[in-house]
Amino acid sequence: MIFEWLNPLLIATALLLAVIGAVRRVKLWRAGQPDQVDLIAGLMAMPGRYLHDLHDIVERDKYMSKTHAATGGGFVLSALLIMLVHLLGIDSQLLAWALLASLTLMFVGALFVFKRRLNPPSRLSKGPWMRLPKSLLAFAGGFFVLTLPAAGMLSDGFMAQAGGALLTLLLTALIIWGMGELFFGMTWGGPMKHAFAGALHLAFHRRSERFGGGRSTGLKPVDLTLATEVGVLGVAKPTDFKWNQLLGFDACVQCGKCEAVCPAFAAGQPLNPKKLIQDMVVGLAGGSDAKYAGSPYPGKTVGEAQGGPNQIITDGLLAPETLWSCTTCRACVEECPMMIEHVDAIVDMRRFLTMEKGSTPNKGAEVLDNIIATDNPNGYAPASRTHWAADQNLPLMKEVGEAEVLFWVSDGAFDMRSQRILRAFVKLLKAAKVDFAVLGDEELDSGDVARRLGDDATFQNLAKRNLAVLSQYKFSTIVTTDPHAFHCLRNEYNDFGSDALEGVEVLHHTTFLNSLMQQGRLQLDPFVGGKVTYHDPCYLGRYNGEYEAPRELLRSMGIEIAEMERSGYRSRCCGGGGGAPITDIPGERRIADMRMDDANETGAELIAVGCQQCTAMLEGVVEPRPQVKDIAEILVDQLVDSSAHVLAQEVH
Amino acid sequence: MQPNSSQSHNLNIATLVSVGKHPQSGRVRRADQDSRAVELGLRLTADNPAGLTVLHAGDPAEPSLRSYAGMGLAAIKVLQLDPAADAVAPLGEQLQQCGADIVLTGVRAESGEGSGMLPYQLAEKLGWPIVPRVADIVAVQEGVAEVLQALPRGQRRAIKVRLPFIASIDTAAPAARQSAFGPAQRAEMRVSVIPAETDTVRQSWDEAVAKKRPKRLKVIKAKTAAERFKAATAKSQSEGGRIMKQEAVDEQAQAILDLLIEEGVLR
Incomplete structure (x- = not known):
């Protein structure tokens, strides 16, 4: 070869520039606020997190996971071997053959990347990302040919004979291009930045509980x-x-x-x-x-x-x-x-x-003011919180002091549609002879809306006051029909140094009802009626991982669920979370309408829901549309209990 | 509706704030009318934030003051008074000292005495005119303010007043901006301890929660939608009284005086 000294120099330069870029990039990150992360443990755990947690998510798209494994794996292996073979000049046919193999793997992977980029879906970014597969091919191809002599496939003199200066020039260009993208670009902001930043991100993730199949969804307190x-x-x-x-x-x-x-x-x-x-x-x-x-x-x-x-x-x-x-x-x-x-x-x-700015849009400010002044978002008199249950004869914690189950009523108490869900649930509790009590007027808004609207001060105030009330009473389980309150109680109330919820199981009513069913404490008639589909509430599913209990409950009534295309962890939001109905940012369509379209596609006549907010959003869609019912309401209609039957008539 | 900067640049506005009470929960809050007064003050001094003084007579540790501060006030001036003291005299002195051009208050407080007399007593003490139930201050030019007064059923009356004057702010004024937690915590409470006379009259009173008077059931006589619309929007017909436009000023004044004596306001 003519420029035998050139390649190691090029590789060394590219690596050096990559290191400089890395230092520069790290400095940009370090401008952020300090956070407690175990750096060493994180780095040690990183490969596992990559191969396991990250790959599990990529694996949902089989084409991409295989492509990435080949390309990424091939590249990492090739980069290491290139340093050994071409930079350090270790003369080993074995290493050279290994390098050839890994480059081939990378090349094949890159071909699939190339193929996907031929007609990319709209979600993919174009720009420099369209260049990436070609850069990958250049890198793998260039180094492949360059490695052939070291593997003994070609004599050293072959290149000089065959192509001479032209071939060398071409190879050098390919290598500069490839290394420019893959080494230099990795730390200077090219598409390959994802590999460098991504690896460190996995190591120093703020929610390390998410790795190893865990879940961490509660917002961090301010x-x-x-x-x-x-x-x-x-x-x-x-x-x-x-x-x-x-x-x-x-x-x-x-x-x-x-x-x-x-x-x-x-x-x-x-x-x-x-x-x-x-x-x-x-x-x-x-x-x-x-x-x-x-x-x-x-x-x-x-x-x-x-x-x-x-x-x-x-x-x-x-x-x-x-x-x-x-x-x-x-x-x-x-x-x-x-x-x-x-x-x-x-x-x-x-x-x-x-x-800081006091600029929560639309009804945001009003709702926050109401929550601050009356502990509920609509500004109702706090003393009217139990009016919905005037005819229910519910045991109050203030009076009984102790119960097996604390029923967290949530702000649904003020809403007439949600009250139907609450009544249905109470009926089921009574039918199953559950020892339960409610907090009555001592219960406050869970703080969910305030927190999602960014008012953490109000959330923390509510959380602390709720915890102070809860700590006065004895109970082993909290059950609520509101997934938002459920999420707050289960995942977000632990940050305030209270032992009120220590050893307490916080459950969504579908989980609780399902366990009652399995204990045989509820007798249900089989459901007769049309097709039923189930809408997963975000705060029950993705936030808390409960996908099965509501489905089991439906199946226990003999319902064969007609699943929507987007269900389970891919369920589409009803549009009611995060204070979105309050801030009400205009769009071209309504989210609830799109969800209703999803349901219509299944041909269902009834949408089973496990959340009063979802119920409100989906029922807000203009008819004709399927009926919307909370699972508790569906169950109560099928309850086998002569006295309960009469009561159920009253409810509906 | 905001006056432009050249007019308002040297305006000195004082807003008086009281402790509000939420109608449903009875919890302390920023009073509705008072916070509208602060809002109007903030709008009038948008180019000159130093021109707005927010003044409270009472306890500087009162939490509801923070929710006024959260509207973006750097400081609230608090005249620390004994709870039993009469606030009128010290407030009057303070307003004279700070050289206010316009004093904004609510129409009446949501807690405590809530007589709605404070703006009148201050006006009497300072010798300034008072404009009750103001919806907006449109412009201030050459020492004269153009004021919109709120009348029933959304009507407005345009008034010109010479500075300085006192305005009580009606619920028709623009709604108060959102109170933000951060600025509320940072605002300074500039406390001055003021000796004041005890309100001896008030000491002899018993306080009770105000209850709404029971309302006579309204019998709807209107048969058609047009009639109902008319009933809902028609001006209430005043009974009795006279409109005097052409008469001499003396005659007009005499008529007012006669009425006041007849009604027992003046004796």
């Missing part, structure tokens, strides 16, 4: 003392994020899986989770979004957003409507192969808008 100490609550500037959140944004591969499942995006509201994360990257690195090559926020043009690490995000980088469009349904988080936490980021920024 330190309210920051209001006077630092002078800002929530996230105003990119540097107000925790450093590992910034790292997480940088890990995005722009695959658009989030965009494809986002209900707000589908409804034409100005939110696209992928663009949001890319805007955060623009924010942390500084600059504009002109180079973004994916779908825009619906109704907005790309290229006008400007940001920097110390610039207020909602001044130029992001419109507040984008943040308020989110229903916090967590579909994006569930779908993200990089396990990025979109919802955390959105709520962090909402916290600034609400607690």
Whole structure:
């Protein structure tokens, strides 16, 4: 070869530049706020998290998981072997053959990447990402030919004879291109950045509980003392994020899986989770979004957003409507192969808008004022909380002091539609002879809406007061018909140093009813009627992993569930979460209408739901449409109990 | 509707705030009318935030003051008074000292005495005019303010008043902006302890929760939608009285005086 000395030099240069880029990138992340992460343990756990947790999510798309395993695996192996063979010049035929094999693997993977990029779905970002498969092929191809002599396949002199300077020049160009994308680009912001940032993101993830099949969905509390100490609550500037959140944004591969499942995006509201994360990257690195090559926020043009690490995000980088469009349904988080936490980021920024700027849109301010003044979002007299149960003769905790089950009624108490669910559930409790009691007027709003609207001060106030009430009484289980209250009680009330819920099982009513069924404490007639489908509430399913109990209950009545295309962990939101009906950001369609279309496709005549909010949203869709009923209501209609039958007539 | 900056630049506005009470829960809050008064003050001094003084007479640790501060106030001036003290005299002195051009108050407090007399007593003490039930202050030009007064059924009356004056703010005024937790926590309470005379009259009173008077059932006589619409929107017909436009000023004044004596307001 003519330039035998050139290749090691090129490789060394590319690696050196990559290291410089890495240091630069790390500095950008470190501009964020400190967070407690075990760095060593995280790094040790990283390969496992990659091969197991991340791969499990990628595996949902078999084509992509195989492609990625071949390309990524081939690349990592090749990069190591290239350093041994070409940089250090270790003369071993075995290594050279191994390198050839891994390059072949990578090349084959890259061909499939290439194939997918021939006619890419709209969710994928274009721009530099269209170049990536070619860069991968250049890298694998270039090094393959370069390695042939070392493997003894070709004599050293062959190249000089065959192509001479021209071939060498071509090979060098391929290698520079390949290494430019794969080594240099990895740390200087090219598409391959996802590998570098992604690996570290897995190592230093803010919710390490998510790995190994765990679940971590409760929002992190705001330190309210920051209001006077630092002078800002929530996230105003990119540097107000925790450093590992910034790292997480940088890990995005722009695959658009989030965009494809986002209900707000589908409804034409100005939110696209992928663009949001890319805007955060623009924010942390500084600059504009002109180079973004994916779908825009619906109704907005790309290229006008400007940001920097110390610039207020909602001044130029992001419109507040984008943040308020989110229903916090967590579909994006569930779908993200990089396990990025979109919802955390959105709520962090909402916290600034609400607690610092006082600019919660539409009915937000009014609802928050009501919650503060009356402990319920609609400003009803706190003393009227138990009016719905005037005829129910419910045992009050204040009077009995102790019960096996505490029935958490939730704000559904004030809503006439939700009261039907509550009454049905009470009937079932009585039929199963459950020892239960309610808090009555001592119960307050769970704080769910306040927290999702960014008012963590009010949430914390409610949580502490609720916990103080709960700590006065003895019970082993809390059951609620409201998945939002369920989520708060189960996952978010543990951060306030109270032992009120220690050893207490917090259950959704479908879980509880299912266990009653299995104990044989409820006798049900088989359901006769049309087709039934089941809508998974986000806060029951994705937030708490309960997909089975409601389905088992339905099956126990002999119902064969006609599943919607999007069900289980892929369930589409009803549009009612995250305070979205309150902030009410306009779009082209309504999310509830789209969900109803999903249900209509199954041909169901009845939609079974496990959430009063979903019930309200789905019943808000104009008729003709299937009936909407909470599972408790369906069960109560089938209850075998002569006295209960009479009562059930009264309910409906 | 905001006055432009050149007009309002040197405006000095004082807003008086009281402790509100939520009608459903009875919990303390920012009073509705008072927070509208703060809102109007903030709008009038948008270009000159230092021109707005928010003043409270009472306990500086009162939590509801924070929810006024959350509207974006850097500080609230608190005249710390004994709870039994009469606030009128110290407030009057304070307003004279701070050289306010416009004093904004609510129409009446939501808690405590709630007589609605405070703006009148202050006006009497300061010798300033008072404009009750103001919906908006449209402009301030050359020492004269254009004020919209709220009348029943959404009507407005345009009034011109010479500065300084006192305005009590009606619920028809623009709604108060959202109160944010962060600024509320950071606002400074500038406390001055003021010796004040005890309100001896009030000490002899018994306080009880105000109850709404029972209403006579309304018999709907209207037969058609048009009649109902008319009934709902028609101006209430005043009974008796006279409209005096052409008469001499003396004659008009005499008529008012006669009426006041007849009604027993003046003796």
